[in-house]
Amino acid sequence: MNAWQSLTRRVAVATGPLRSVRSASAQAQVKVEDVEVRPFSEVPRPGKLQFMRSFMPGGEFSEASVFDFSMVMRQRYGDIFVQPGMFGRKDTVVTYSTSDIATVFRNEGAWPRRETFDSIVYFREHIRPDVYGYSLGLATAQAEDWGKIRSAVNPIFMQPKGLQMYFEPLSNINNEFIERIKEIRDPRTLEVPANFVDELQRLIFESLNLIAFDRQTGIIRRNRDNPDALTLFRTSRDILSYSFKLDMQPSMWKLVSTPTYRKMMRTLNESLDVAQRFLAESQQVLEERRKAGEQVSGSSMLQRLLAIDPKLALIIGLDILFAGVDATATLLSAVLLTLALHPAKQQKLREELLKIMPTKESLLSEDTMKDMPYLRAVIKETLRYYPNGLGTMRTCPDNVTLSGYNVPKGTPVLLAANAMMKDPAYYPQPEEFLPERWLRDPQSGKRQQVSPPFTFLPFGFGPRQCIGKRVVDLEVETSVAKLIRNFQVEFLHDASKPYKTLFVMQPAIDFRFKFTDLPE
Numbered sequence: 001m002n003a004w005q006s007l008t009r010r011v012a013v014a015t016g017p018l019r020s021v022r023s024a025s026a027q028a029q030v031k032v033e034d035v036e037v038r039p040f041s042e043v044p045r046p047g048k049l050q051f052m053r054s055f056m057p058g059g060e061f062s063e064a065s066v067f068d069f070s071m072v073m074r075q076r077y078g079d080i081f082v083q084p085g086m087f088g089r090k091d092t093v094v095t096y097s098t099s100d101i102a103t104v105f106r107n108e109g110a111w112p113r114r115e116t117f118d119s120i121v122y123f124r125e126h127i128r129p130d131v132y133g134y135s136l137g138l139a140t141a142q143a144e145d146w147g148k149i150r151s152a153v154n155p156i157f158m159q160p161k162g163l164q165m166y167f168e169p170l171s172n173i174n175n176e177f178i179e180r181i182k183e184i185r186d187p188r189t190l191e192v193p194a195n196f197v198d199e200l201q202r203l204i205f206e207s208l209n210l211i212a213f214d215r216q217t218g219i220i221r222r223n224r225d226n227p228d229a230l231t232l233f234r235t236s237r238d239i240l241s242y243s244f245k246l247d248m249q250p251s252m253w254k255l256v257s258t259p260t261y262r263k264m265m266r267t268l269n270e271s272l273d274v275a276q277r278f279l280a281e282s283q284q285v286l287e288e289r290r291k292a293g294e295q296v297s298g299s300s301m302l303q304r305l306l307a308i309d310p311k312l313a314l315i316i317g318l319d320i321l322f323a324g325v326d327a328t329a330t331l332l333s334a335v336l337l338t339l340a341l342h343p344a345k346q347q348k349l350r351e352e353l354l355k356i357m358p359t360k361e362s363l364l365s366e367d368t369m370k371d372m373p374y375l376r377a378v379i380k381e382t383l384r385y386y387p388n389g390l391g392t393m394r395t396c397p398d399n400v401t402l403s404g405y406n407v408p409k410g411t412p413v414l415l416a417a418n419a420m421m422k423d424p425a426y427y428p429q430p431e432e433f434l435p436e437r438w439l440r441d442p443q444s445g446k447r448q449q450v451s452p453p454f455t456f457l458p459f460g461f462g463p464r465q466c467i468g469k470r471v472v473d474l475e476v477e478t479s480v481a482k483l484i485r486n487f488q489v490e491f492l493h494d495a496s497k498p499y500k501t502l503f504v505m506q507p508a509i510d511f512r513f514k515f516t517d518l519p520e
């Protein structure tokens with residue numbers, strides 16, 4: 001660590017919780033003026049060819065997850081380095097400094113730019129402008145196009161009020177999932193089959209599809225082979241993995257049409273076809289209910305989006321599935337795993353749940369779920385314990401000084417904030433699973449763990465942060481409450497490396513949980 005890096009780290013450690021973002025970055029700014037700013041060309045970096053070879057078969061990182069790759073780079077180059085761009089892609093700055101992260105967020109402007117999914121942007125701009133001419137969508141639009149739709153949908157997604165109506169249907173979807181577990185577990189060992197992650201993904205797909213298109217498909221149990229639902233389910237997972245290959249790993253798709261590029265375009269078209277059908281059918285159902293004289297309340301997310309514009313409803317519906325299914329299902333698998341590996345914590349959570357769920361069938365509601373500190377602490381600690389990816393990206397609208405180097409405007413910067421969640425300088429005993437660190441002391445009311453600014457950003461930060469955060473809270477809290485109230489969950493296999501990281505983390509082992517029924 002050089003003098004500048006240790007200085008910025010001291011600044012970051014010394015500042016208080018998130019509300020002091022401004023003062024943290026202001027302090028960093030004062031220090032920047034005191035030191036000489038070095039040119040961009042001096043930022044440490046591997047050579048282009050050497051970098052490309054390291055990802056080819058037999059290369060240093062050919063088998064590594066992005067997280068492992070990133071840790072090696074940090075050890076090798078320090079808190080900042082340049083990841084060389086190739087085949088038409090720009091060089092990307094990667095920073096692990098909380099002070100740099102503060103600087104980037106402070107300079108991101110009202111319409112922050114995040115340029116992560118070039119292949120999807122290409123599809124939306126050039127292959128299907130008939131749909132995406134309206135807007136490129138939340139995850140992929142920039143500037144005014146992004147600002148317009150984000151401010152239209154913020155009130156729908158970011159206020160808890162909008163989600164109240166989903167407690168009951170989500171409880172029912174989870175009941176169906178519990179029946180499914182009972183059907184598929186081995187009657188002798190009580191373990192579920194090796195592909196249990198597929199079941200978790202179906203659960204999340206069904207829940208998010210309800211939010212996106214106001215309909216249940218039965219994909220968990222009643223109608224597992226529903227062709228349209230299966231297509232949308234499969235494509236929402238495939239899009240992310242093709243995008244990783246095309247947009248993160250070295251790929252020549254911008255120069256020549258590669259097989260992965262062709263698969264990606266086909267997959268995006270397929271998902272769009274089904275989503276258009278789902279939306280048209282939901283609109284028809286609504287119309288029929290209206291004609292039958294029923295008061296259609298207009299309170300569901302889809303109805304609110306339709307009231308703005310059906311084109312927006314389609315685009316957002318697809319973004320929900322593409323951005324939400326994988327990440328949320330993986331988080332749910334991670335919460336079950338941490339609880340299975342820490343039975344005392346699982347028991348503590350169950351005691352909290354018993355207060356609001358006297359029977360296994362007890363309905364969950366906004367009221368009963370509002371005071372569940374241990375459940376929330378378990379989920380928060382899981383997000384820290386198994387970081388979901390490296391962090392997020394921004395492209396700065398102006399030149400900025402990061403770790404003492406000038407970074408020209410327009411350079412993409414990867415803000416590798418998730419590394420901080422495993423850093424003992426910020427989180428004591430980082431390798432311990434301690435939900436208690438997030439609880440308030442009953443006497444003083446203070447949290448035991450205070451996150452220093454920019455060290456806990458699993459959902460990003462600022463106006464462009466994850467729009468699904470509240471949906472995730474609702475979905476994961478409901479599912480974990482239902483599952484832990486119904487079953488003792490165990491995991492009796494090697495869990496030393498359960499995830500690999502592509503864009504976001506992905507299961508790397510078979511999640512053969514053992515589910516033992518609890519007495520009523």
Ligand code: HEM
Binds near residue numbers: 320328391458
């Ligand atoms: C555990 C689950 C999830 C995690 C960890 C997660 C994390 C993230 C992160 C880190 C970002 C980038 C934020 C930034 O750049 O500051 C993001 C963006 C986004 N997420 Fe999530 N997400 C999750 C689930 C969901 C769900 C369920 C939905 C949909 C309901 C969703 C929809 C989106 C969208 C649309 C964006 C782009 C927002 C924009 O650019 O305006 N996410 N998410």
